[in-house]
Structures are given as structure tokens and as C-alpha cells.
Amino acid sequence: DIVMTQSPDSLAVSLGERATINCKSSQSIFFNSNYYLAWYQQKPGQPPKLLFFWASTRQSGVPDRFSGSGSGTDFTLTISSLQAEDVAVYYCQQYFSAPITFGQGTRLEI
């Protein structure tokens, strides 16, 4: 199984500052010019919300202060200027092969 490891487990960032969350896959998730990597945001009491797929393609409606990047086995979710509504737990996910696996989550706080 592909193991997804996020860092840090929790993060506190001031409003307006940059937040960076990392995700590392235990093996390559690259095929046909695409990284099979997604990012989700989950707020308390809500289902996860898709933010990025193919590592860097922003889902419709996601603010452009969010960006996804990465290569090889290392990926990053960046929030350029943290807003209060960004407080949530963030998960990375590989969908390269079954079983699909998620990172353990990163809790982002103000």
C-alpha cells in the first residue's frame, strides 16, 4: 500500500500569513504526466471538500489564495494569506492505486 505522510500534524498561523502543509508519498504516484494526488479541506461537522486534484489543478470555487504543487514524491498545499474561514483539517490523498490512501491530516489553526 502507498503510505501518505503529512507534516506537520498541526499548524498555527496568524491571519494574513502563509500556511504550508507537506505531504510525502511512499512511492511514485506519477503516470501519464500526472500526479495522482488530491487535497481536501474538512471543517468540523462537515464532509471533506475537494481543493486540488492532479496535485495542482484547483477545483472550481476554491479561492486562489490556495495553491497545490509538488513533484517526485513530495507535495505541498499552500495558503498564501490565511483567512479565518481556512481553519480546518487538511488531508492529502493518493488515487494512483487501490487501496486509495489518505494522509493522517494536518490541523490548521489561527
Added chain:
Amino acid sequence: QVQVVESGGGVVQPGRSVRLSCVASGFTVSRFSVNWVRQAPGKGLEWLAVMSFDGSNKFYADSVKGRLTIYRDNSKNTVYLEIDNLRPEDTGVYFCAKDLADERVEEAFDIWGQGTVVTVAS
């Protein structure tokens, strides 16, 4: 409006079975793969199973393989998940999630339901 709605959760005794339903609207389950994901209280996301859009492939998480069965009823546009021999550690919120693109299996999940809660307790 594209959405999925889960149901079937509740309090179930250890050793019993439960069948969860995921009713899709705004899309047809015969064109999109549908997944089940669970979340134990205060924990992260755990993918459980997927049924491919064409019904030809079903994949399960190793941790629960042998106790899960995923299937669907195209006439009801519904995907089901049966969990046998329930254990206390199966307690959690069970989400249904639709694949982003049609007629594929390896995809991110763009539409999630609100989830249905399963509590395994005597």
C-alpha cells in the same frame, strides 16, 4: 444538483451486519465510480471500497477486506455497502463519495455526502 445522500446507520450490536445506502442524484452511478470512506470519532479519513463505473471492478481496503461488500442497483441509482461481523472499531461516520470524472476509476472525489453514523455497541 449533483449530490449523494447516505443512510442506513444507527446503533448496531457487535457481530451483526449493517447495510448502508448511497443514493445519487444529478448523475448516474453507471457512469461514475463511487467510493465509501469512513471516519472514526476524532480520527482521519479511511477509504474503504470503490465500485467502478461499469461495475466490473470492486476494490476494498485491506483492513476490512472479507467483511465488506459493495454493490449497486442501477434502477435506483444507489450504491450499497454491507459490513459484516461489526466490531466496536467500526464505529464512525461513513461517507459516500463520487469520482470527479466519468468512466474512470483512478480519480479524486468531488462530491461527498454528509455521512451516516454507525455506532457498534451492545
